Amino acid sequence: MKELAVAQSYSNICDFPVFDPDKDWITLEQNHASDEFNRACSYVKSRAAEDNLVMSFEGNNSRPYPVMSGVCALHAGTEEILAPRIGSIFNALQKIVSAYRADANLQEFLGIPNQLNQWVKEDTEPANNRVDLCRFDLMGRTLSELKIIEFNCNAPGGIVYAGMINRYWREAPFSSSLIESWGGGASTFEQSDWVATWLSSLADRRGLRDIEGIGLLHPAGGNILELPHLKKRIEACGLRSAMLTPEQLSQTGDHTFQLAYLKYGVQRAIQDIGQWEQFCRSVVEGRLVIQSSLAGRWIGDNKLCVAVMSDPRFSYLFNDAERAAIGTIIPTSRKLGDGISQREVIQYKDDFVVKHPYGTRGVSVFVGRDYDQIAWTELVGKTSSLGHVVQQYVDSDFEVDGDTCFRDLVVMLASGAIVGYGSRVSRARKVNIAQDGRKMAVLSSLPVPVIH
Template sequence: MTIATIPAISEADVRIERRLCELATCDSASIWEAQDELSSAIAEAGMHFEGRAYPVCLRPLAIDRGLANHLSATAEAVIKLLDVAAELYCYNEDVQDLFPAYKHFRHWITSLPKYRPLVTICRLDGLFGSDGYYKIIETNTEAPGGVIQNGLAAKIWRRIPNPLTHGLSLDVSKQPFAKDPNCFVRELVSAYHAASGSELKTAAVVNFRGRYTNEVDFIINGLKDAGIKAKLLDIGEVKLTYAGLVDKNDECIDLVYNKLDPRDVIDTYDADDYLEACATQRVVSINPWISQCVLSDKAILALLSDDRFSSNFNAEQIQLIARHIPWTRLVRDEVTTDPQRRRIELISYIQKNKTDLVLKPSNATRGEHVLVGRLTCSELWEEHIDRAARHPYVVQEYVAPGELTALHLSSRSIKKMAYGIDCYVFGGRLAGFQSRASLDPVMNVGRSGILLPIAFD
């Protein structure tokens, strides 16, 4: 695969940016009228983010097809890297030491299914680095949001009259999940057949104590529309029997889709039957538990970016890692190498170079406790370095986000915002894109971020 730097901004996006700024000064009412129509249509379609409005912005991010193809090839190649990383975790103790939180149920997560890729559904979150390459800063291989709603939102956005894109020929439908939002459900059905050789008859979305209900209704209804008996279950409602995994009514379950936080499972004994069923393939789990835990943990980027493990990857994969995986390390008192491959004392390096670094809990979600060094006071930075001794953190090189003008929905204002581009991959193939934008340097919909539809120029 030839990998080259590609500009992140298209000519169409420059025109959209200019038009938004012009209308903001002379006719902002027309923008907000169209935005309100879009927001109402999104709400009427039943889309939400954990009960709150699904924050889809009228302003799209327009990218050209060259960039779309580049991102697609990069994302699909990274999924193959994760297969190698999973195998490494199963037998390499140095790799296992990067993921201390999962030590006591390692025997469950190292029982790998035979199918590949291991990661059936994921979203790779990224930014463009100063070197022009797309940088993947999180892997999201557990149960990422937006797998159905973003496709539906793109279709709704396309039909709303939009003063920002008047005269432009933009296409959202080339993305598989925008062309057909049911492609997510079809991938679940296909993955089950690939794993079992049988037709899927029963399925469950599994969560924990009512947390993470986003999109669950769309997933269950999509499965039912495909002729599959589907339901939402709590992880404590299932048990393992001689017949397989069953619910409280002793009805067998063929496939489970995990919509939960693995940290909750780590701290409970209610999940033993469930974990055993997944590990022994008595039920097909999408994604398997090594994806839920290890491959989704931010320390996976420490594995990929550390030269200690590079001999496990081929030359093309090493080039891919060098260009698209930012320098990352598990925070601990050790000697390692910095982004220029110079030997360093890691803790001292983090203390002295906070302007160029980001600290993140290794397995937290939705931007929890993420600190951008250049925006953090020294006292708080030191506090989080100490915290890392008790709660695993990673340190990552800072990748500055791009900036664009967008509609900040909660404040009903037009602002310069940071943005990134995320890639959805289903069954090893690109399914679509999303762009998140935020006033907060940590871009997350749960932190007042917004979603920009991705359109091809």
């Protein structure tokens, strides 16, 4: 597996930067920018504070949502080529979900925890065997380098806040005229009613008619992130909404909420699922519709799905077009102890990132370049690391105000359509906003397709 330890080089006669250099306004400190840009940044941040955009954590803790001082747009050439690649990978992900129950090798490889797996296997309704909502996270500085590192199919963050931040920049003094001069259409997720409209259409496709309300489900005392804002938007569309735990929804007997949005981290779900018998039964029997059901969210959110695509042992799952897209945009990825050894990962430390299959908020992501050899050897050598994802490191560094930073590209998809873009910027290689990253507005340079 020596090829895993060697950074692959790609040449593309039509290579483009990910972000258009002429549409990339970013600064770490406002005093490095023009007065006009300072005013736009101040407007955006004041709007975020007024609207109470916050990060939420376990124990009912929260802090202000970290908004980056900057706005940018994708390079039009990159966006045009990227969109069909994203579509092919989305189709490949759906094939993993649909093949899971009949493929013993896939079941063993993914190793879904038993508490979840029993419901995944019961969630057999064909309409439920799909990923409805997901967020693809990508790293790379140019189109040829750009790689999808995670799929985020459980309850992706940013579906409301990212659209709000984009709109702030479109309405801010100075940046409003600047953005207008860039051209490109507003992303779907900038529309205030898009989530309610999309969820209602999802319910309709699942056979539910005359939706009266949408339940917003979350852990007691846990992460709720955007749910208060989503509740306001749903109610503004004339629908009822309530924030509940899954157990509360099952116990109310209120048939208003046959449609719900489940915002629940996988680790917390494993902890609480013993109380979800009635809730899960309602989902698998079609009496309650949630995004991605149970199978789509808990199969698709497993980070080993990236390794399934990369590992040639599973190439039979995909067609030629999907395999071509995988070879282009999925980084070389393997399962530790089943496709690559601990010895290899230890030996080529700087070439790898190691991740827990159901880690969240960057807590269980380990970048080899952040460790000395002794610490890396101890980390990877633990028996508990077996079964983790091992992924080729993807460069994403760039310079801001003379400092080295790291940056990703976020692509949000609903029912297979791209609904918007975003980015996290950080001085650390892990660009997670739950740690020290900040969210940056990313605009489309092309007309954005409507969800269907």
